[in-house]
Amino acid sequence: MLIQALSTGHKVGLGLVGAAFVAFALVSAFLLPAFRPDYPGKRGLPAFLTLTAALFVGMMFAVFFFGREPSEGRAEGGSTGAESPPASTPAPPAPPTTAASSTQSTSTASAPTTAPTTPRSVPVKESEFKIELPSTSLSPGNYTFDLTNDGHIGHDLVVDGPGVSDKKTPVIDGGKTAKLTVELKSGTYKLYCSVPGHEQAGMKLELKVS
Numbered sequence: 470m471l472i473q474a475l476s477t478g479h480k481v482g483l484g485l486v487g488a489a490f491v492a493f494a495l496v497s498a499f500l501l502p503a504f505r506p507d508y509p510g511k512r513g514l515p516a517f518l519t520l521t522a523a524l525f526v527g528m529m530f531a532v533f534f535f536g537r538e539p540s541e542g543r544a545e546g547g548s549t550g551a552e553s554p555p556a557s558t559p560a561p562p563a564p565p566t567t568a569a570s571s572t573q574s575t576s577t578a579s580a581p582t583t584a585p586t587t588p589r590s591v592p593v594k595e596s597e598f599k600i601e602l603p604s605t606s607l608s609p610g611n612y613t614f615d616l617t618n619d620g621h622i623g624h625d626l627v628v629d630g631p632g633v634s635d636k637k638t639p640v641i642d643g644g645k646t647a648k649l650t651v652e653l654k655s656g657t658y659k660l661y662c663s664v665p666g667h668e669q670a671g672m673k674l675e676l677k678v679s
């Protein structure tokens with residue numbers, strides 16, 4: 470099996486060393502004793518032993534040297550064939566998703582816009598010497614007082630209370646109208662006419678907001 474595994478060059482080298490060893494053995498065993506019966510003799514014995522040992526060591530070295538390289542070549546070939554493929558390049562990281570921003574944009578876009586509430590209209594009538602409203606109790610919010618002067622002399626309307634400091638309409642003559650828009654908060658408001666003497670004559674009332 471070893472001889473079959475060797476290359477041609479290795480077979481030749483190993484064969485030559487083996488042939489030399491065999492030739493020495495045959496010559497020492499058959500040829501030289503035919504001519505010299507006392508071969509190797511006392512004086513030739515050390516040389517014979519030395520040469521025999523040298524040939525034996527050379528034979529072992531030849532077997533080791535010529536038989537090693539093919540085995541190593543096969544081992545290297547096996548390791549080359551079994552070499553694992555190069556690691557694949559890691560995939561690039563996925564781009565960050567925009568789900569959060571999309572959700573935020575959607576929620577922002579869908580948020581209802583609070584439009585300013587339209588002031589509620591409250592009709593107010595004035596005459597000598599009184600102020601009339603449909604009700605003296607209102608809920609908090611924006612209101613527009615629609616003033617109508619049903620009297621014969623000029624009157625105005627003044628509102629005073631939480632968050633409203635003596636806001637008033639211009640003085641209007643009989644038969645004229647005016648508007649006054651205010652924001653009413655919870656509390657008590659005073660409505661009156663600021664024309665001198667008219668408040669004292671009875672043109673005033675209290676408006677409760679709650």
